[in-house]
Amino acid sequence: MLKQVDGRITGKPLVDISLEDVAMLGAVFGTVLGRRALVVSGRDTAPVSRMLKRALTAGLMSVGCDVMDFHEAVSGEISFSMKRFGAKGGFNIHLNPRRPGYITIRLYKAPGYELVGGGLAEVASREKPVPQEAGEVGWVNYAEYMHELYASALVSFVKSDEISAAKLNIVASHGHGASDEVLRRIFTLLELEYTLMSSGRISGETYPFVKEMGKVAASTRAMRADLGVVFNIDASALAVYIGNLGFLLPEEILLAVLTRYPGNSSVVVDKYVSPSIVRYMGEKGYRVRVAESEEKLIELVRRERPVLALNGRGDFITPLFSLGYDALIAFMQLLEALSLQRSEVYGEINTARSMLTPRARSLSEVEAVCNSDTTCVRTLWGFRMLRERTLHTYIYSPDAGGYIEIVEQQREPSS
Known part of the structure; x- marks a missing residue:
């Protein structure tokens, strides 16, 4: 069985x-x-x-x-x-x-x-x-020719001419998954300068992808690239690095992408998503639904077709494109937002960070906490743990040589 x-x-x-x-x-x-x-x-x-x-x-x-x-x-x-x-x-x-x-x-x-x-x-x-x-x-x-069809659809979904004109320089890791061929085709179609890492086929690295994130961050800084990105093995989630901001929380990527949508758009998240940022989206006029479980999140996406959906692990759904988790289409929308309105994107990220209280934690300290707690969820970029309606988020920071911890009180789910 x-x-x-x-x-x-x-x-x-x-x-x-x-x-x-x-x-x-x-x-x-x-x-x-x-x-x-x-x-x-x-x-x-x-x-x-x-x-x-x-x-x-x-x-x-x-x-x-x-x-x-x-x-x-x-x-x-x-x-x-x-x-x-x-x-x-x-x-x-x-x-x-x-x-x-x-x-x-x-x-x-x-x-x-x-x-x-x-x-x-x-x-x-x-x-x-x-x-x-x-x-x-x-x-x-x-x-x-599925990779070609898929890559063409990804590029066609966004304002590709604006992204090409921005001449972004990108460092990307496919996390030893199958997204390498798709990424090559995307960057070629967009005529962008890029460096693709993780050339080996199979890796024994498990979540969080600390080594991969460290390599991408170092290469992004050394090459003075506009951003770096790490995808997980099935490209359902991503971690994005911007030199002067470090690695972004999934919620910060969500806010950046939402700058391309009307202020009253609907969004679906689960209970592991930052309650502070959920509250901020509501104050801005977005219609946010908080699902109690992943199964209910997918059900809400099917029924209501929001513009975006995000779970606490950092997996994205863009229902206008498809109903499954897909970090590549989220990445394309992030490139579009950075190409057209970078200052607004940075403003949203900085506003989000002003609502959070980060604290530095060592690698060994966080690993010990999460290994001893069954509620701790491993993600591409770190850990999340929900205990007695208190959400603990740990995102890896190569610049700090450890994790950044954020502690928030959870809100009641809306479904």
Whole structure:
């Protein structure tokens, strides 16, 4: 029986997650989607992900589903392609950066939202389906140009001419994930000067990506680049470094992107997002909904289609583009905001920081606290911990050689 960790199918491959279980999951999921349903698939670069993807694909084919295989893909490509090709389902398999040696399987339903928590459990608990006759088995097609289509869509979503005119210099790390090809195409299309790091395929580094953040920060300063960015392995989250500001909180990136939207726009966040910044957005006129859980956040995104959504781990959704987590489209909107109204972006970030009270903490001190507390959540950029309605945020600062701690009292969720 496949187990859920953090609302997703996660475990040690061939120990917690067997090939037989994954093939059965594919058959069950395919039965839910229906015979002849189109399913898009992706994975990271790890050999074990390739193996499990083939098992899940076999299960889907056995009940008559057709699979469009993207080989290496980030989560945003899965959600976008479901909308683009009218697929009824999708999946992505990647190493879990929060737990060494673990793998995560993400399932999606049309029009591109991810199944988590109860919705995922409902699918996984279905009875074993009856396989199709040999002549009714589904097909596999390979989408060789998916990266090009996705990169073009990302560039088309923003004012690319303004970004090109700004001539930004960027240092980027793909976190040893599948976003490297997409980033190269984006920067080439935008005619930007860039340095792409993390050339190795697989890394043993787990959250937070302290080494990767340190390398990007040092390179950004040395090259006098406009900004540096680190993506996680499936490009659902990002950490952004600006020389005179350091690494930005996800909420600060959200505020920067929101400068491109009307002041009465709707935004969805979860209870792990900074309550001070949520309150500030409300005071500015944004209609902010705070979800109690990730499952409810995704439900709100599906139902209300806000302009942006953000969870406390730093995963972004831009529903106008797709309904899945996608930090690449968030990054494109950040580039647009910096190109068109940099002073306003800086003003929003500085206003946000004036509402927070930071305190320096050492690496060992924070690691010890989080290793001893089960409520502590590891993220790409640091840690978050919610205890007795008090939110503790720790973001890594290479410039300080440790973490910056922010402590806030949580507000009541609105859903």
